[in-house]
Amino acid sequence: MILYHKNMNQSTKIQLKSESVLLDKNEIARTADLLSDYIQYLNSVAESQKYEAPESSINLPTDNKMLEVIEQVLLKFKNAQLKYVVVVGIGGSNLGTMAVYDAVLKDQNQQTNPLPQILFADTVSAKSLQNLINILLTCSKANEFAINVISKSGGTTETIANFEIIYSALREKFIDIDRRIIVTTEIDSKLWLESTAKKWSTVSLPNIVGGRYSVFSTVGLIPLALAGLNIQELLGGALQMRNACLQSDNQFNPALLSAVVTFLHYKNGVKINNSFFFNPELESLGKWCRQLMGESLGKQFDSVGTEVRAGITPIVSIGSTDLHSMAQLYFGGPKDKLTTIIYHSETESKLTVPNERMLPSLIVGINGKSPAKLMDAIVGGVAEAYKMNGLPYVTLQLPTISAETLGELLQFKMLETMFLAHLMNLNAFDQPNVEDYKSGTKKLLEST
Template sequence: MKSITFDYKNTCQINGSELDKVQKELPKEIERMNAARTSGYDSDYASINLPFDEELLKAVCARVKEKKSLSPTTLVVIGIGGSNLGTIAVLEALRGKFYNSDQEVKVYFVGTTDTDHVNDIAQITERELATGNNIILNVISKSGGTTETIANFEVLLEILKNHRPYNYHQFVVATTDENSALWDIARKEEFAVLTIPARVGGRYSVFSAVGLFPLCFLDIDIKKLVEGARSGCALSTQKNFTTNYAAISAALIAHHYRMGMIIHDTFLFSVALESLGAWYRQLSAESVGKAQTREGNKINVGLLPTISMGSTDLHSVAQLYLAGPNNRFTTFISVAHNASDLVLPTYSEFESVVPAIQGKSLQIIMNAILQGTEKAYAHDKRPFVVWEISEKSAYYIGQFMQIKMIEMMYLGFLLNVNPFDQPEVEKYKRETREILRLS
């Protein structure tokens, strides 16, 4: 199995010496990151140490074993944003869009407070409980006070209490910061509790209990996942730029942003990776969408992360992408080896419909479309880089996610913003609280 590849020869807006210049800013940051590798969870870079935490793995596996002994048929993950995006990304990458089919334990994600959508899931849990099956509720909120999460948790907890009035507490796992309001209640109610290190932000928390508990519960090989993440960390903190893809990628995105490429499109040529795109969108938007520099000066950084799906969105947004202004930097992502290899029959009468595809595999056709798109981009001088993930396995998905999280830390540094906070989110939350108070 060949390793992950990264190709940046088509970044038309940059030459070697310019790239060198951007990269010259990075060594100090790489040093700081390497120093953080030995300081546990006590730095902004805390999240990079999660995959090395053997105690964490043990604690998660123990909880999984304990809850699986109740023979549950259904896991309901209640969480939003950083509390579920990473988990869904890994799950879909490894199991595909139909991740519940043919699985003994089904999983449902409850994010926002959409009454009809939550009701669909409430009905499923109601039915399971009524027929004597067990369900596990994993409520996840870093702060412990996320409005949507607590609201949905209460609705589902009430159903659980109705059906299991004496031992409902056995079926709940709360994942939250130590001493949060949710943590207090969980302790009082005797729910199982898994904690998130204080300085690990939601968008960097996939390798904490936030992601590891539900993934392990669903029989994803979390040991391989964090093993991959460790290799991603090694690749991305090395001082040799030639193979430090996270650093090069960050340097390229930052450079092009300064040249007016204010949109960063992640264009994924694999259906199962769509949610990995959604995860990256949050990672980018919250990390480098900032109103102030590190020093507190007004800046309004506006790198807009968009997600496109190949080849689906070629039939949706390609017209705009190839006709509109040159204000977009593109990261193409594809998978080298898929699990299946469907081949077309040889129907000679179809040769006139679409030439040159008879008897070829779907993978060859997909690759041709990706390459055709790259050629069209190159011809139009629309800058892009190309990542190829070896396969959709726990190891390689873990590796890629860790590379992308470290890339984001470099990008924050290069754009001179703090990639670990999200101060503006308070704006709408404050307004919402006031409206709720009056309603």
């Protein structure tokens, strides 16, 4: 059976193909119908244009007031001398930004006229922090960098500690460093109050929008815009996908179809979700997807308080590298994984395997072929291997890797997660057990 997400009116660029889902078409339709009321509810959230429901992140792509705030930040911080944008944040405060940056902008920093580079300070690592500080100390003046401290709650241990270390290391050389600091946090958080008191540039995000759903808010848009991304294209892609995913027909709603396929396999014991990326620049996107699924669906209790210990374990694979480390497990091991192959067939380049080769007797059929042609064949071979071994998979085809398609893909995954959580009777927007390590960490720090 082959199921396709139909690209109605060419509203979205991404194509979802369910070529080997190993599920009954009627069962897919019946399960999709279970989400009809929830989709109606999401439409009402979108029509309200307010930030009152946990799902209100779907309104970020149309928030013009937010864009006005961002424009004011850009006027103050973006200049011809800007070389580095430092994102001090962790989890939902930096993974979405990193996903878009690595996919769309990072390679441009190796070209003749590079855009500002984003440097990420997330985990607490002396070596990583020292390397970052050394880079910033090469600047001759503060105008060459901007530091964006991001913590929704305002009390993230890693973020505050990293900022204090960076600030302390730079303030002697850059006595005007305070004017190069942007703080992104909830209004009236402790960080908000401290930041405004120090007269740092301070911007908010809607309190109801969770960190892992905040990439289209000031959290992601400010550093990406400073680094040169066209955020209008990013938001345009997100809006196109949102509108497609607010339809009740799974033929036209890719997030609905993907969520239903994932849920039905979950019910059948397939509880590992493998995102298999065949463009290495999308690896950070995989880490963002991992957080989104892990935090949203890994729950001790369901929505009515019954202990369920639910969850789908997300893993990230990179092709073709992981075909030489994990493929044996995937094809020969337990049938407990649903795989999504995510791939953009690259445009042809001048690089090809020469016809007159140094090792002509090795590997038939590669003469004259570009890296893109080789990878196309590898992806096709992987799909055949899944079919041969009776393993379920779906394919997400990307026509380009651009701000617009990243906007579509991020929005697709967020709505897919909301649909999945609803089918699993889980709260997609909290993460109560994360507090277990946070409270333990703070107790240990305060006692020493």
